[in-house]
Amino acid sequence: ILNAREAFDAYYEKYNDESLISNLEILLAAESAVNEVRLQDIANVETLISAIGEVTEENSAEALPKIEAAERERDALAQKYGDAVLEEVNNLEVLTAARAKYEELNPAVTLGDINGDEDIDASDALIALQHSVQLTKLEGDKFVAADVNKNGVVDASDALLILQYSVHLITEFPGA
Numbered sequence: 001i002l003n004a005r006e007a008f009d010a011y012y013e014k015y016n017d018e019s020l021i022s023n024l025e026i027l028l029a030a031e032s033a034v035n036e037v038r039l040q041d042i043a044n045v046e047t048l049i050s051a052i053g054e055v056t057e058e059n060s061a062e063a064l065p066k067i068e069a070a071e072r073e074r075d076a077l078a079q080k081y082g083d084a085v086l087e088e089v090n091n092l093e094v095l096t097a098a099r100a101k102y103e104e105l106n107p108a109v110t111l112g113d114i115n116g117d118e119d120i121d122a123s124d125a126l127i128a129l130q131h132s133v134q135l136t137k138l139e140g141d142k143f144v145a146a147d148v149n150k151n152g153v154v155d156a157s158d159a160l161l162i163l164q165y166s167v168h169l170i171t172e173f174p175g176a
Contacts, residue, residue, distance in 0.1 A: 001030045038081060042088050045073045049091045055101040067102055070095050109144045111173045112162045116145075121166045129159035148173035 004027050012018055048070040055063045074095065078086055086092060112120035114127045128146045130136045132155040138146050146154040148161045164170045 001027070001034060005031065038085070041077055041080065042085065045070065045077050045089055046091050048073050049089075049095045049098075052094065052098045055098050055105065057105050060102055060105045063098065063102060064106075067095070067098050071099070107141060109141050111145055111148045112165055114138065114142050114146045114162075116142075120162060122163060125159045125163035125166060128154055128162055129156060132156045132159060150174065 008018075008021065008024065008027060011021070018024055048066070052063055052066045052070060053059075055067075074086065074089070074092070077089070110118070110120070112124055114124040117123075124146075127136065127138070127142075131138045131143075131146060138154055143154060146158055146162075148158050148165075161170065161173055165173065
């Protein structure tokens with residue numbers, strides 16, 4: 001279709017006469033059909049974005065798959081038609097805002113770095129051990145960071161794994 005359009009445009013530019021082109025309506029119909037598919041692809045992305053809804057602390061886990069699906073379709077749309085097509089997606093800012101809100105509510109957690117100092121060391125193991133004997137209570141991201149074996153509890157085995165990691169006896173956690 002693109003080649004046919006280029007050929008027609010070159011011919012028309014040179015001769016300024018389309019009367020000798022007997023099948024121009026075929027080109028126009030094909031271009032129209034491609035445009036309809038493009039518009040449907042855009043509408044599909046907009047529908048996926050609309051399905052995300054408002055991202056809150058209560059629903060962020062359910063919102064993530066919707067955000068990811070919309071992002072995949074947005075990326076596929078841009079790959080298929082070029083980045084300029086994204087300007088035609090009417091609610092793209094909703095997707096951007098939803099992702100930002102999700103990231104705000106669910107910051108990236110580094111397994112083993114319970115105190116958040118960007119260093120996994122004996123102090124993190126101590127915090128996990130204190131939680132396991134109920135001297136402290138870990139919640140939220142700190143609990144997620146401490147549960148390095150991803151069994152849903154923070155116990156002495158997590159503390160031991162963190163300590164082993166900190167002295168380079170292991171290079172990754174079972175839950176990684």
